[in-house]
Amino acid sequence: MQYLFAAFCAVWIVLFLYLLSLSRRQRALSREVEALRHMMERKNTSGAS
Amino acid sequence: MKKFAPFADNILPWLTCLTMLTALAAVFLYVPNEQVQGAPQRIFYFHLPAAWNTFLGFFIVAGASASYLWQGDRFSDLLAQAAAEVGMLFCTLVLITGSIWARPIWGVWWTWDPRLTMVAILWTIYAAYVLLRVLAGDNELIARYAAVLGIVGVLDIPILYVAVRLWRGIHPKVERMAPEMAWTLLVCTGAFLCLFAWLLWLRLRSLKLQDEIAALRREALTSS
Numbered sequence: 001m002q003y004l005f006a007a008f009c010a011v012w013i014v015l016f017l018y019l020l021s022l023s024r025r026q027r028a029l030s031r032e033v034e035a036l037r038h039m040m041e042r043k044n045t046s047g048a049s
Numbered sequence: 050m051k052k053f054a055p056f057a058d059n060i061l062p063w064l065t066c067l068t069m070l071t072a073l074a075a076v077f078l079y080v081p082n083e084q085v086q087g088a089p090q091r092i093f094y095f096h097l098p099a100a101w102n103t104f105l106g107f108f109i110v111a112g113a114s115a116s117y118l119w120q121g122d123r124f125s126d127l128l129a130q131a132a133a134e135v136g137m138l139f140c141t142l143v144l145i146t147g148s149i150w151a152r153p154i155w156g157v158w159w160t161w162d163p164r165l166t167m168v169a170i171l172w173t174i175y176a177a178y179v180l181l182r183v184l185a186g187d188n189e190l191i192a193r194y195a196a197v198l199g200i201v202g203v204l205d206i207p208i209l210y211v212a213v214r215l216w217r218g219i220h221p222k223v224e225r226m227a228p229e230m231a232w233t234l235l236v237c238t239g240a241f242l243c244l245f246a247w248l249l250w251l252r253l254r255s256l257k258l259q260d261e262i263a264a265l266r267r268e269a270l271t272s273s
Contacts, residue, residue, distance in 0.1 A: 007092040007149040008073075011099075011142055015244075018138055022251050029258040036265040043272060 057250040065247045068240035072233075080233040089153045094233050096146040097223070098241035099139045100168075104206050105245065106136020107175060111203035114196035126192055127260070129199055131252035133178050135245060140172045155219070163216040167209035174202035187263065 076094045083090035109132035116125040147165070148158045159165065178198050185191035213220050226234070 001088045003089045003149050003153050004091050007089075007146045008076075008095065010145045010149065011095055014138070014142055014145065018248070019251075022248070022255065026251070026255050026258070029255055029262065032262050033258060033265065036262060036269065040265065040269060040272075043269070 053250070057247070061243065061247045061250065065240070065243040068236070068243050072237040072240035075233040075236045080229050081227075083230075086154055089150050092146050092150040094237045095241075096143060096150065097234065098238045099142040099146065101238065102139040102241050102245045103136050103143055103171070106132045106139060106249075107171070107199075107203050107206060109249075110136060110175070110178070110199040114199035118193065118196050118200075123260070126196070127253060127256045129196065130179075130182050131249055131256055133175055133182070133199065134252055135248045137172070137175050137179055138248070139241075139245070140168070140175065143168060144172060160219070162220050163212035163218040164209060164220040165218075167205055167212050171202065171205045171209060174198065174205060178202065 072094070076091050080091065080094070082088055110129045113125040113129035113132065116122065117129060147168075151160070152158050178195055181191060181195045181198070185195070212218055213222055
């Protein structure tokens with residue numbers, strides 16, 4: 001039974017770590033997109049005025 | 050991709066959680082122990098769907114890479130990248146679960162059986178593909194080389210499939226199983242397919258965001 005638990009724990013740990021890394025990457029990218037959009041908007045408004 | 054977004058964002062995560070919980074319940078509470086191998090045989094219910102997901106992922110890489118080489122469309126390239134990473138994840142799970150199963154059944158963590166060797170080769174090919182894509186960035190020439198590798202790599206799968214018969218390996222073959230075992234395998238396969246689709250979607254979305262960032266940077270540079 002210990003091997004069965006070891007295998008399932010390994011599966012869940014690997015999946016959890018991958019999901020965690022995906023969500024971190026996703027959050028960082030979303031923040032960067034927002035920052036770049038704000039920068040572009042500021043540039044456009046200052047250019048227009 | 051936009052049409053699929055509401056389903057992938059709102060339904061797919063919950064569907065994956067629900068099917069995974071059902072699969073766990075089936076493996077630990079429903080299916081009986083196999084007479085010869087005992088409890089470690091239950092590892093098979095996650096090992097085999099993970100292997101099928103690996104093949105699915107790498108077939109998507111090959112198809113999307115062929116489409117990218119043929120038409121040069123960006124979406125195919127992103128799909129190939131995302132499928133390679135998710136396929137690699139499942140291939141790693143296949144190697145880990147297989148190794149943990151082998152210890153009590155064969156008495157070793159690893160042996161150079163033909164099928165195991167072919168899986169190790171498959172893992173190495175697509176690890177090289179993922180590494181190439183990560184290191185290359187936006188280089189189109191390297192993206193094309195990687196696409197060729199993605200297509201050639203998939204040829205390992207049919208060899209892997211017939212390896213047990215061709216070279217008389219010791220890896221077990223699934224021929225017949227009790228109805229409870231077949232049902233459990235079906236539930237686990239469904240759960241793993243949902244998980245595959247969800248992970249592929251998440252990775253594809255982050256690659257699209259990376260593309261968007263690159264476009265915004267280019268725009269910022271040209272306007273300054």
